[in-house]
Amino acid sequence: MGHLTMHSYRLLQKRMDRSIPGIYDSNTLYELLKILFTDEEARLCSVMPLTYFSLGDIAKIWGKTEEESEKIIQNLAGKGLVYCYGDAGGKTFLLSPAVLGFFEFSLMRTDGKFDRKRLSELYYQYNNVEGDFIRQFASIYPPMTRIFVQEDAISDIQSEVLSYERASAGIEQASFITVGTCFCRHKMEHMGLACDNPQDVCLTFNNVAKDLASQGIAREISKSEAHAILNLCIEKGLVQIGDNTRDELVIICNCCGCCCDILLAYKRYGSTSLINPTNYIASIEKEACSGCGVCAERCPVDAISVEEDKAVVNRKICLGCGVCTRFCPVEACKLETRPEKVFVPANTFEKVAIQSIDQGKTGNFLFDNQASLVHKFLRALVNSIIKLPPVKRFLLQEKVYSKIFQVFLRQDRFKHIVKSRPD
Numbered sequence: 001m002g003h004l005t006m007h008s009y010r011l012l013q014k015r016m017d018r019s020i021p022g023i024y025d026s027n028t029l030y031e032l033l034k035i036l037f038t039d040e041e042a043r044l045c046s047v048m049p050l051t052y053f054s055l056g057d058i059a060k061i062w063g064k065t066e067e068e069s070e071k072i073i074q075n076l077a078g079k080g081l082v083y084c085y086g087d088a089g090g091k092t093f094l095l096s097p098a099v100l101g102f103f104e105f106s107l108m109r110t111d112g113k114f115d116r117k118r119l120s121e122l123y124y125q126y127n128n129v130e131g132d133f134i135r136q137f138a139s140i141y142p143p144m145t146r147i148f149v150q151e152d153a154i155s156d157i158q159s160e161v162l163s164y165e166r167a168s169a170g171i172e173q174a175s176f177i178t179v180g181t182c183f184c185r186h187k188m189e190h191m192g193l194a195c196d197n198p199q200d201v202c203l204t205f206n207n208v209a210k211d212l213a214s215q216g217i218a219r220e221i222s223k224s225e226a227h228a229i230l231n232l233c234i235e236k237g238l239v240q241i242g243d244n245t246r247d248e249l250v251i252i253c254n255c256c257g258c259c260c261d262i263l264l265a266y267k268r269y270g271s272t273s274l275i276n277p278t279n280y281i282a283s284i285e286k287e288a289c290s291g292c293g294v295c296a297e298r299c300p301v302d303a304i305s306v307e308e309d310k311a312v313v314n315r316k317i318c319l320g321c322g323v324c325t326r327f328c329p330v331e332a333c334k335l336e337t338r339p340e341k342v343f344v345p346a347n348t349f350e351k352v353a354i355q356s357i358d359q360g361k362t363g364n365f366l367f368d369n370q371a372s373l374v375h376k377f378l379r380a381l382v383n384s385i386i387k388l389p390p391v392k393r394f395l396l397q398e399k400v401y402s403k404i405f406q407v408f409l410r411q412d413r414f415k416h417i418v419k420s421r422p423d
Contacts, residue, residue: 009033011046016098018364018379019050020355021140023098024133028126035119036081036106044072045081045095047370052085052092061371077215079113080105084211099137099144100243100251107187108180108202108217120190123183127261134265138274141358142345145262146276148240148252153322153335154280164344165279167240170205170249171226178209179229180218188259195258197236201229205249230254239263239300239321244276247347257300266301271317278320279342280335284311288332295324295333304333353402357395360387 009030016023023029033042047061059069073093076082081102083094096102103123106114127134137144148167163169171177180202188194203226204212212218221229230240233254241262243250257263266274282295282304291309296302303318304311311333324333345351356362363382367375385391395401 006030008039008042008046009037012037012042015046015048015370016095018361019095019097020352020359020361021097021099021137021144022359022361024126024130024136026126026130026132028122028130029133032119032122032126035114035122036079036102041072041076041081045076048095049368049370050095050365051368052094054090054092058093077211080109080212080215080217083208084214085207098133104180104183104202105212105217107183108212110181111216116186117190120187123187124191128264131265131268134261134274135269138265138269138272139359140355141273142343142351142354143244143273143276145241145274146244146342146344147278147319147321148242149278149280149320149335150234150240150322150326152234153325164246167230167242167252168227170242170252171203171223171230174205174209174223174226174249176206176209176213177221177223177226178204178213178218179221179226180204180212182253182259184253184255184259184261193259195256197238197254197256197259198232201233201238201254203229203252203254205251208250234326237298237300237323237327239319239323241275243348244344245347245351246344255300257302260300263300266317266319275319276342276344277318277338278322279338280320280322281315281338282313282318282320282324283334283336284313285332285334286310288330290330290332292329294327294329298323298327350402354396357386357392357401360384360392362386362395 012033013023013025013029017025037045044062048058055066055070055073058073059066062069073082073084077084081096083096085092096105106119107116109116149165151166151168179200182199182202185194185197185199189199204218209218213220230252233240238254238256240252241255241260242252253260255263257267262275266272289310291306291311293306295311296304296306300321300323301317301319303314304324305314306312320335320338322335325335345354352365356365360383363379363386366382367378369375386395
């Protein structure tokens with residue numbers, strides 16, 4: 001029985017690794033999966049499509065009735081392991097990814113469904129000690145996440161700020177907002193390593209927020225409450241990190257450089273593709289700088305140092321968040337426009353399209369039947385071709401990758417993620 005149980009979780013790991021960003025194979029991961037998924041759930045989730053699916057789709061794949069399948073799906077959704085979109089007239093589902101997904105959702109819960117201390121110990125081992133998953137996460141282009149600039153730090157250049165760069169604009173345009181527990185800070189609390197910054201500050205928006213609220217994972221709040229949480233976190237020097245797209249928000253995490261897995265990894269591995277910076281970058285007015293070192297202390301990624309009694313910015317790793325500007329006592333630290341504009345995908349559809357080419361995983365999305373041997377062969381064939389440098393360069397041209405995905409991907413499965421608002 002033990003062998004059969006491990007087999008189910010290995011199948012689930014392989015299914016998760018076919019997606020973006022994938023998930024690193026580790027004994028610690030299996031301990032996590034065993035807490036979150038039953039053996040049967042692991043087996044069933046291992047054959048879920050990578051793209052959105054209906055109840056009828058999954059019932060056919062599982063060989064079960066829609067009534068049986070719905071009970072299983074609802075139980076998975078209740079644990080934050082499956083996203084549920086839509087209403088009774090047309091629901092679609094998606095296996096939750098690890099990051100911006102079930103990792104966070106499992107620690108947001110306060111209903112005792114999971115042992116949060118044990119989960120925290122395992123997450124810490126997997127993300128912070130072993131680190132291979134975060135390193136794998138850091139190799140993806142375009143990055144999974146991006147920084148939001150703190151708006152009062154760019155008061156001199158407000159006219160140049162696009163709406164998607166403003167966390168406040170995302171809040172105003174949201175149809176539904178929730179707040180939940182910060183995954184990273186709560187994890188660190190169980191390890192005795194957390195700072196004293198607030199934990200109930202993880203904001204989710206729109207369809208994902210509706211799903212989390214319906215499952216009791218996060219609490220619905222008003223736009224004014226969301227603004228108040230955002231302003232509190234900015235005043236405390238926390239950094240706003242969200243999903244790397246220009247369309248409607250999914251999540252804003254309010255992060256510190258001492259607890260946040262992403263910021264810790266950014267410092268640990270150097271400047272990587274782990275996170276998109278803003279379109280701004282810190283600069284120091286040397287004449288005004290007193291060399292007090294406040295900006296260096298406050299910088300969440302150690303991008304500022306004091307040399308010869310003056311602050312110096314490492315422009316290679318500066319994220320352009322604006323924290324240094326807020327706390328500079330002599331107003332010598334400013335944000336200026338970054339020389340080259342940072343590319344932010346229009347929506348999740350475009351982001352995944354580019355990432356799948358970059359990672360050599362396009363075949364996984366084109367041939368998505370996880371139980372088909374023919375699809376398994378075609379996935380391997382397409383992926384091996386895409387990994388060839390000349391092919392990869394050709395496909396990463398915007399006109400090419402957009403046409404490929406418009407032709408091959410079933411658009412009805414992506415109806416929740418292809419929306420884009422113009423700027």
